[in-house]
Structures are given as structure tokens and as C-alpha cells.
Amino acid sequence: MRAFFFGTDVWAGAPATAALLVWAVLAIPLTPVRAADLDYAALRGAVMDDKPTKFGDWSGVYVGAQAGYANTNVDFGNAAGDLVAYALRDTIIEAEAAVSGWTVLPERDARRGVFGAFLGYNSQWDDVVLGVEVNYNYTDLSVSAQDKLRRSYVTSNQYTYDVGLDSRSAVKIVDYMTFRTRAGYVLGSFMPYASLGVAVGRASIDRSASVSTTAVDYSGARRPTLSLDPNPTTISETKNNEFAYGVAAGLGVDVLVTESIFLRGEYEYIRFVSLSKARADINALRGAVGVKF
Template sequence: MNKFVLSLLSTVALHSVTAQAADLAPVRMPPTQVGTWTGLYVGGNVGYGWGRYDASNATGTIVNSNGGSGIYGFNVESRNGNGVTAGLQAGYNWQLEQTVLGVEADWQYLNSKAGTATSAIAVPVFIGGNFSGSTSIETSWYATFRGRVGYAFGPALVYATGGLALADIKVSSSATGSIVTALFPPTLGPLGSMSASDSSVLIGYAVGGGLEYALGAGWSIKGEYLHMGFGTKGYNLTGSLQSPAGLTGVITTHVDIKPSFDIARLGVNYRF
């Protein structure tokens, strides 16, 4: 009987010690996401843009009041146009476990300008003389409409983005010229001047990525890089030639422009 009681007590004690040890063992919990990225958000950003304007196929025509006409050509140079960018963005995210899908639209100011060096323009023989002219290119705003796919870990979200881009590109040109007024001795007189501009909204693509960090209470900060590319657009710049000597006419300049931009920016968002 005593042996039975001792055996029973030993079994109960061993079970109690095992249960206590199990209670003290560390419990592995599955990783949890801090907050959620799901919801509508709005925000602003500021950054810097590196612009590239590839220029080609520059030609021109002159038609004067005397019934003469001709074709001329001139050198055009590709240039960089860098400047500050700032704007607003809005979007919506859907979080599925640690995967975050979203859409975003933004509108941005961009101070990007580039000018070609002044170059000589040969005037056709029927006129006799020369022009010196210059061309400038300017981008004052751009906008993007993009999708986003990211991975959330803790308060951070790393993402890739891509979609549609729009940019307003304005090309301006000016020229002043001289004309042969006498052959013996050779004498050049003022031919006149012209100026013209043409602008259009180009459609292209935007790709990039970024890192966003949740601060709490709906606020987050982000750093983002975008590359935007656009196809080649032909610009026709037509201006009226006004001469002190009474010679009038029309000058039309054609140039093809292919712009691209690299944008780095910092922003802040508020999620509702």
C-alpha cells in the first residue's frame, strides 16, 4: 500500500513539474504588422529633377513679300535642364497580409529650362545675308498616374511603381538677321527679327520606387525616385519677319525634341 501511495505521489509531482516548465518556456508568436497601410491618403513632396532634351532634325523655310522662298538648315544641340520640383499626391492602398497594392496620382511644378547656344543661320541666295538665332526649351509642370506594389515590414513599406506620365513642353525660338544692301562695296543692312513659340502636353511613362515609413496617427514620410520618358515630338515655330527696310515675310522653324527626366523627391502623407 505504501509503495502504491509513493508511486502515485511521484507521478503527480512529475506531472506538476513538467506543466510548470511548459508554462515557463518562451512562446513563439507569429510576426505582426504594425498598423495597416489600407486607406485613402493625401500629401505633398519636394525634390529635384534632372532633365534631358534630345534635339534633332532642325530645318526652316523663309517666304518673303517679294515672292521669294527658300529652305535653310541650322545646328541644334541637345541640352540638360535641371530644376526644383514640388507638388501634391493622393492615392489609395490595399494591404493583404504584408503585400500592399495601391494607386497614386500626382501633379508637380518643375523648373526645367534649357537653351541652345546662338548659331549662325545661312539665308538662301535669293535674299543674301544671314541670321543668328537661338532656341529654348522649358517644362513647367508634369503629372503621373501610377500603380504601386510593395512589401510592409514593421512600420516600413518598400515599393515599386509605374504608370502614365504627362509633361508640358514649350519650345521658343528667336532670330535676328542682316541682308546684303550693296555689293560694291559689300554692305549689310538690318533684315529684321522674328520670335515664335509652340507648346504641347506630351504623354509618356513613369517608373521608379521608394521607401515609406509610418510615424503613427496616420502620418508617414517617404523618399522616392522616378524616371520619366517621352517620345519624340516635332515643333513648328512660325514667326513674322519685320524689316526696317520694308521687307516682310514668314519664317518657319521645325525641330524634333525628345525629353526625359529623373526625379528624386521627399514627401509626407496623411492616411485617413
């Protein structure tokens, strides 16, 4: 017996209908199986493993080498003042006019390359890094100044003194070290930082002062003209490997190239205040490469 539906032979469409049903039955389980696989992969951490780390690792010991360029300004001022004071010791002109405190010498600049090495240790809390570092720099910063000054001064004993000063001073900074603390903030592979510490420098110092005085009596008492013996009197001093002390501050940024290698760019300011009465300011720009362990 045959049945007709909308003019279509049911028996004729039976094979196509059966094939469609078989496909539907086979396809239904595929979706949950795949979802289960994805859920299982997520539970295993396959997706989480690909998530990038928020902070770079800067903790531990590190060492490095550096090179750069430095400008040194030396204010000699009265760098030879103690030599003048010794030449005029026990004289009324020094007691009343304080000749040794006169500013004779100007400021001078010098520019040289610097290179050296550093050793440090970092401790890290999330994106904050605190550390200590020893920094060594070798250079050849030579600065010198020479000038003359002449003045007249009337003392309480009614003598008019004509005083001439001829001073010279030279400073050569051989090398210096800084002992500093650092504070940094991690921005991915970058760590900008600030540093503050103390500086110790080694220098050679050569200075001299030539002092001449002639005192004329204008009181009318016809007292004799006074002068130094010898006139002029010259005193000089040379020091090698003299230590100078000061402060250091800087700004910079370290950049991770690999997990253990980093690059550095840095500006550092140093002030030495004990270079035999002279004051030296160093402004240095440096680049460096380091390895952390």
C-alpha cells in the first residue's frame, strides 16, 4: 500500500529522511565533548599560562660596566687662602683686613669621558624596588686657575697697606666612588629610579700663593715703610692621592633585555666640598650594561 503526501511519494523520500536523522543523531554529542575539552584545558591552566607577567623581576645581586661623559665645574674662590694666611701671620693687615679671605681665583670647567663599573643588590615588593649600589668611575678631570688681585687698606695704626696677591691652583680628579641607595618603580621591562648617597674622590692638588705688602705711614710721624721679608713671599703646596668627600644624587632608568641582562641610562650629580678649599661639581651622563643573578 502506498501513501501520498502533497503529491509526493513517501516511500520515495524515505532514504533521504533516514540519512538526515542519522546525521542529526551523530552530531548532537559533538558540542558537549568539545566544550568539556575547553573547560578541562582551562582547569589545567593552559589559558592562564599564556597570561603576561605584570612586573619584571629586578631582585637580587647585579654587576655591570659603564661609560659616559662628565662636566666638572671647580670654584677655586680663595682656594689659596690658608697659604696667604700663613704668609701674613701675626700681621695687622691680616688681622684687620682678612686678606686670606679675599676671593682671588675664578671658576673653571673641564669636560672628560668617564668609565667604570658597579655592583648592587635589589629587593623587590611587587612594582617597588629598593636597593644599594657601589659605583666606581675612572676619569682624568684636570682643572686649573690663576689670577692676581691688588688692594689698598688703611689699618688702625694709620699705615696704608698696598697688598698684592698672585694665586694659582690646579685640581686633577683621578677617580671617584659613590655609595648610594636606590628606589625604583617597575613598568614592565622598564625601571625608572632615583639615587642618593655619598661620594669619595681621589685627586692631585697643586697650589701656590705669592703675597706682597708695602705699608706707608701717612700719620706724619715719619715712621719707616713696612714690607714683608721677603717681599713677595711665596708659599706652595702639592698633594697627591688626596681624598675628597661629598654627596651624590641621580636619576636613571634600567631596561630588561633578557631575564638576566639589562641596559641603563643615567644622570648623576656629585659635589665635592673638601678639595683643599676648592669646591667641585660633577655632572655626568652615563650608559651601562649589567647582568643580574
